[in-house]
Amino acid sequence: MSTETRHRLIAANQREYGEDYGRLTFPAPEQALQAMQRRFELLAAMRERVAEGYGGTKLDCNGLSPGCRICAEGNWSCLFITGRCNCRCFYCPTAQTDNHLPTTNTVDFRTPAQYVAYLQRFGFRGASISGGEPLLSPKRSLAYIREIKKHFGNALHVWLYTNGTLADTKLLRQLADAGLDEIRFDIGASDYRLDKLRLATRLFPTVTVEIPAIPEESSRLKSLLLPLKEAGAMHLNLHQLRLTPHNITHLVRRGYTFLHGEKVTVLESELTALEVLRHSLDTDCGLPVNYCSFVFKNRYQGRAARLRNGGFMVKPFEELTANGYIRTLTLIGEEAVIDRQVQRFKDAAADPGRWQRGSIRGALQIHPQLIPLVDRGAFRLRIDYAGCRQLPSISYKNPFVTLQLTANKSIVVERFRAAPALELDGEQRDGFFDQLITSQWACRSSNPEELAWLSFEETATGLQEYF
Numbered sequence: 001m002s003t004e005t006r007h008r009l010i011a012a013n014q015r016e017y018g019e020d021y022g023r024l025t026f027p028a029p030e031q032a033l034q035a036m037q038r039r040f041e042l043l044a045a046m047r048e049r050v051a052e053g054y055g056g057t058k059l060d061c062n063g064l065s066p067g068c069r070i071c072a073e074g075n076w077s078c079l080f081i082t083g084r085c086n087c088r089c090f091y092c093p094t095a096q097t098d099n100h101l102p103t104t105n106t107v108d109f110r111t112p113a114q115y116v117a118y119l120q121r122f123g124f125r126g127a128s129i130s131g132g133e134p135l136l137s138p139k140r141s142l143a144y145i146r147e148i149k150k151h152f153g154n155a156l157h158v159w160l161y162t163n164g165t166l167a168d169t170k171l172l173r174q175l176a177d178a179g180l181d182e183i184r185f186d187i188g189a190s191d192y193r194l195d196k197l198r199l200a201t202r203l204f205p206t207v208t209v210e211i212p213a214i215p216e217e218s219s220r221l222k223s224l225l226l227p228l229k230e231a232g233a234m235h236l237n238l239h240q241l242r243l244t245p246h247n248i249t250h251l252v253r254r255g256y257t258f259l260h261g262e263k264v265t266v267l268e269s270e271l272t273a274l275e276v277l278r279h280s281l282d283t284d285c286g287l288p289v290n291y292c293s294f295v296f297k298n299r300y301q302g303r304a305a306r307l308r309n310g311g312f313m314v315k316p317f318e319e320l321t322a323n324g325y326i327r328t329l330t331l332i333g334e335e336a337v338i339d340r341q342v343q344r345f346k347d348a349a350a351d352p353g354r355w356q357r358g359s360i361r362g363a364l365q366i367h368p369q370l371i372p373l374v375d376r377g378a379f380r381l382r383i384d385y386a387g388c389r390q391l392p393s394i395s396y397k398n399p400f401v402t403l404q405l406t407a408n409k410s411i412v413v414e415r416f417r418a419a420p421a422l423e424l425d426g427e428q429r430d431g432f433f434d435q436l437i438t439s440q441w442a443c444r445s446s447n448p449e450e451l452a453w454l455s456f457e458e459t460a461t462g463l464q465e466y467f
Helices: 005-021 028-047 065-070 113-124 137-157 168-176 196-200 215-231 248-253 266-281 296-310 335-347 368-374 426-438 450-457
Strands: 076-080 126-131 157-162 182-185 206-212 235-239 289-292 326-332 355-357 364-367 381-392 398-408 409-417 422-424
Touching: 005 248, 028 266, 065 076, 065 126, 065 157, 065 182, 076 113, 113 137, 113 398, 126 137, 126 381, 137 157, 157 206, 157 335, 168 196, 168 364, 168 381, 196 206, 196 215, 235 266, 235 398, 266 289, 296 381, 335 355, 335 364, 335 368, 355 422, 364 368, 368 426, 381 426, 381 450, 422 426
Parallel strands: 076 126, 126 157, 157 182, 182 206, 206 235, 235 289
Antiparallel strands: 326 364, 326 381, 355 364, 381 409, 381 422, 398 409
8 A cells, every 4th residue: 555545544534533533542553563464374374265255355255145145246235224223332333313214325215115116226136124223113124025025036135134132033933924035133232142043043044143343252252153053043244343433432442453444443353353264264163254344345335336326327438447437538639630530430430429529629538449549649648537326316516317216206326526637648648548458457656646546447455454
């Protein structure tokens, strides 16, 4: 990671926490180096026994639950059925006190039919019911599950997250009868009780335990692996603790070491997750363990959303990058040179939808497929990146498209500028063209603006650096 990138991430973390930033303890260089060495040792000890996936941000990818596989592939929608919860876990990232309408991506769905239309419109293969605590609103949760399964049947996998405290045989059976495919218990909210999990194993095809990797509970988590397996759990998902303005006081009190990054996370939590994973392999307990790192969720779930939304806004002469951004290439030159380049495209019978004259004179927007036909030396190259997001209504700030889901429900996909435009000439222009043709991305410059294109083109790889 470049020094410029580190400074940018630190500055963003400082802005997010303001005066509270001073309460956070980050590792000294020597401590960070020792922690990185410990992580290297853990990964090395497991290398021949685990499958690393998604740029090395998720492991073990052997034995992922059906829902996790769908999530990792980018085909999952998470519906927050309510914002209320009956537990007050110290690690919870939000207040969990608002009984809002079922919501995903800032969009509310007043009826199950509206949500089903949304799932169909975007081609999802999986949906989860989350919260808050979904079992605080059992009728609502059941209604949405029933409608989803009625429409999609086995073509769409549905799972539900719960702390399990409100679950009983009657309610679990109702969920099973509604068609729920997978249930996930956060047993960390109930002092790691397994009685509700045992009830569920008789009713659901897949039962998963999903909990944060709490450093103080490392020994307990290791000792729980076999009892979890014997109780009927089929998968164990471990998450990395993440700091938020809501849980900052709780996490600071525990003396954790925090890490700068895309968001602030807990160093000891990642090492705990990897230690538990290694223990599961060393003891051959038979319970698949999945470490779902924060950088996996932030990078790959974000990429999936950008790709999904970008498909509605990308123009024929543009392209979606591997990381889900819309890339626009514009050749800048004299108007007469633009005329000659257009004629060259026509002479080669190039698809006329693959180029467009810009809104200003001396600009020609082209698809990457046309690069071999471009007289490179005659132009400067301008590169623009845009992202797309879902909104409940029109903001009138950016280009958008309205998607009608039902007679009384629509959503907006809005396009926004992701970064300032970058202009290249000479060797830098040619180098970018060559990398675009080969998809072998690298930057030969230390210029932060030029380094930035890498993050728009390719999803970052590897677990986060410690600093």
